[in-house]
Amino acid sequence: xxxxxxxxxxxxxxxxxxxxxxxxxxRDFDGYAMGWFRQAPxxxxxxxxxxxxxxDKIIYKDSVKARFTISRDNxxxxxxxxxNNLKPEDTAIYFCAASWQFTTQDSQKYDYWGQGTQxxxxx
Numbered sequence: 001x002x003x004x005x006x007x008x009x010x011x012x013x014x015x016x017x018x019x020x021x022x023x024x025x026x027r028d029f030d031g032y033a034m035g036w037f038r039q040a041p042x043x044x045x046x047x048x049x050x051x052x053x054x055x056d057k058i059i060y061k062d063s064v065k066a067r068f069t070i071s072r073d074n075x076x077x078x079x080x081x082x083x084n085n086l087k088p089e090d091t092a093i094y095f096c097a098a099s100w101q102f103t104t105q106d107s108q109k110y111d112y113w114g115q116g117t118q119x120x121x122x123x
């Protein structure tokens with residue numbers, strides 16, 4: 001069992017930066033690939049980024065690739081999402097998720113989910 005807790009969301013202006021954190025409790029954090037997803041009001045949950053167990057494989061949604069960076073610190077059981085040059089369309093609840101073995105944008109491959117953290121970007 002893995003429990004995920006996100007933090008770092010907030011209200012910012014367009015062009016600002018935020019760093020989201022997701023800390024896991026439980027066993028074998030370094031056995032899980034980690035992902036970030038987001039859900040905007042009235043929309044389905046959407047993939048943002050994912051990172052493999054060791055961090056050697058990383059994938060991004062095309063629209064965030066030049067602005068967001070995913071990273072992880074296995075010694076701290078934490079995955080991060082650095083978000084730069086935020087835009088109003090980045091407004092959403094951001095969720096982290098853990099997948100046993102799969103570094104993927106497929107949400108169905110993820111086994112555990114956090115409760116989410118709200119990011120609001122004003123224009």
